[in-house]
Amino acid sequence: MTVITRPAESEATAALRRELQGRIGRYRDKSFDFDAFPSNRGYPLLERGQMRFVGAGGSPKVGDPGTFPPEHFTVSLIHQQPGRFAAAHTHEVEEAFLVFDNVLTVGWEEGGEVVEVRLGPKDLILNAPNVAHGFRNDDVLPALLSVMVQHGKPLPPVYRAHPKDVDPELAFSFGVTTDKVSRLDPASDHPLHRLMARHVVRYTDAPRVTEAGFTRAIYVGRGSIHSDHNRKELVTLPPGAGIAAYTRDVEDVYFVMDGTLTVGRVKDGVTVEERIGAHDLALNAAGTARYFRNEGAEPVVFMMVIGGTAPDSFTYRAA
Numbered sequence: 348m349t350v351i352t353r354p355a356e357s358e359a360t361a362a363l364r365r366e367l368q369g370r371i372g373r374y375r376d377k378s379f380d381f382d383a384f385p386s387n388r389g390y391p392l393l394e395r396g397q398m399r400f401v402g403a404g405g406s407p408k409v410g411d412p413g414t415f416p417p418e419h420f421t422v423s424l425i426h427q428q429p430g431r432f433a434a435a436h437t438h439e440v441e442e443a444f445l446v447f448d449n450v451l452t453v454g455w456e457e458g459g460e461v462v463e464v465r466l467g468p469k470d471l472i473l474n475a476p477n478v479a480h481g482f483r484n485d486d487v488l489p490a491l492l493s494v495m496v497q498h499g500k501p502l503p504p505v506y507r508a509h510p511k512d513v514d515p516e517l518a519f520s521f522g523v524t525t526d527k528v529s530r531l532d533p534a535s536d537h538p539l540h541r542l543m544a545r546h547v548v549r550y551t552d553a554p555r556v557t558e559a560g561f562t563r564a565i566y567v568g569r570g571s572i573h574s575d576h577n578r579k580e581l582v583t584l585p586p587g588a589g590i591a592a593y594t595r596d597v598e599d600v601y602f603v604m605d606g607t608l609t610v611g612r613v614k615d616g617v618t619v620e621e622r623i624g625a626h627d628l629a630l631n632a633a634g635t636a637r638y639f640r641n642e643g644a645e646p647v648v649f650m651m652v653i654g655g656t657a658p659d660s661f662t663y664r665a666a
Contacts, residue, residue, distance in 0.1 A: 364619040376413075379396025379398050385407065420654060424491060433481045435480060442501075453472050454528070471547070478542070
């Protein structure tokens with residue numbers, strides 16, 4: 348039998364590897380918390396599971412030791428069974444929903460009217476601050492979505508149509524009777540339709556930038572949804588493509604939707620790498636030299652969340 352041995356790593360290499368591994372959140376090592384939102388206790392239709400990666404989002408469980416401390420944003424996964432809903436609420440900052448699997452219905456309420464939009468895989472909505480919004484699974488399959496709040500430590504949500512305060516049927520339709528609900532019409536002159544339309548990006552319609560052998564679909568940032576806080580770009584990396592090391596003045600994350608991504612760090616002439624798969628996340632601290640590469644046979648798709656809005660001071664270079 349042949350035994351394969353690996354050469355011993357230097358102290359500097361081992362330290363950098365521990366640093367990199369300590370910034371990777373693996374889906375397989377986590378579980379969904381179905382008690383993340385105590386206000387939902389006793390209301391089965393509000394049940395949903397939260398898996399925290401960066402910060403606590405709208406949950407009060409800010410001390411989760413398995414969660415990376417937030418700086419400019421939070422990132423979590425939400426699992427919601429068919430027929431369940433999240434009651435209409437507001438935040439003081441923007442909150443993004445990115446659909447990973449199946450279909451999600453999102454509703455916005457203002458002035459006693461609700462506009463709803465159905466989002467499919469890789470579609471995103473950036474919920475405007477102080478606009479009441481909720482979401483519901485009208486499909487026959489569980490919905491999986493990422494929730495990203497545009498602030499590291501947001502205030503608790505303020506509920507506008509929780510079933511503890513309004514009739515459960517009204518809560519299910521985000522606080523209004525069904526005759527006051529309409530489907531999003533981007534061509535409408537109605538103020539709420541116009542506002543929501545500016546905050547929805549379909550995967551098929553997102554503006555794209557191709558450079559250095561890969562493509563970035565701009566979801567939140569220049570040429571797409573405006574934000575004063577963060578940028579969000581969906582990266583498609585073909586097999587064999589890779590990016591040379593770069594640095595940013597703010598943190599960013601790679602949140603994998605499909606495929607296997609090789610992520611690397613460079614420090615003082617030392618380089619280390621790890622591979623992350625679907626629903627895994629890598630957090631890159633400000634000032635860290637990082638890079639990514641696709642060593643697989645299929646494209647890799649991942650969401651890059653950037654902790655600022657300033658244009659990049661560098662140009663991506665193919666490795």
